[in-house]
Amino acid sequence: MTMIEKFKPKASKRTLFFIAGVVWAIAGFNILKIAAEEFAVMSSLKEIAIILGLIGFTIFFSKVFYKMFNKHSKRIVNMENEEPCLFAFFDKKGYMIMAFMMTMGISLRAFNLISGVPLVVIYLAIGLSLSVSAVSFLLAGINYEKTVEKHLVA
Numbered sequence: 001m002t003m004i005e006k007f008k009p010k011a012s013k014r015t016l017f018f019i020a021g022v023v024w025a026i027a028g029f030n031i032l033k034i035a036a037e038e039f040a041v042m043s044s045l046k047e048i049a050i051i052l053g054l055i056g057f058t059i060f061f062s063k064v065f066y067k068m069f070n071k072h073s074k075r076i077v078n079m080e081n082e083e084p085c086l087f088a089f090f091d092k093k094g095y096m097i098m099a100f101m102m103t104m105g106i107s108l109r110a111f112n113l114i115s116g117v118p119l120v121v122i123y124l125a126i127g128l129s130l131s132v133s134a135v136s137f138l139l140a141g142i143n144y145e146k147t148v149e150k151h152l153v154a
């Protein structure tokens with residue numbers, strides 16, 4: 001065993017689902033908080049922003065986040081190591097997507113590229129998608145045996 005392997009933080013596969021759920025919940029909460037702050041100062045079109053945000057959520061979750069949840073669930077369940085690295089709840093591509101999304105979100109706000117209805121719509125759609133994904137990961141961890149049955153490749 002190498003020195004790096006000896007000190008690498010490890011977690012069970014089940015724990016990876018809980019870690020992913022918590023990470024996604026924190027991200028979702030923070031994005032929804034920004035959407036709520038922007039929503040609070042809007043003077044009009046609030047109903048339109050909510051409706052469009054919910055439509056965006058439905059599309060974004062079903063076309064992007066649900067697929068990512070399934071991909072990561074299958075990858076975690078099928079890992080050879082029963083106690084992988086604590087950070088293995090995402091793969092490299094997942095971390096790159098997260099970094100890209102964070103960079104875009106920070107840039108949009110830092111440079112005031114969008115505000116009002118467009119910001120609320122985008123942040124509501126992404127924040128809800130992250131939050132529902134977080135719940136999905138937490139439920140996958142709670143129902144780990146069923147998650148394994150669903151995603152294990154023989």
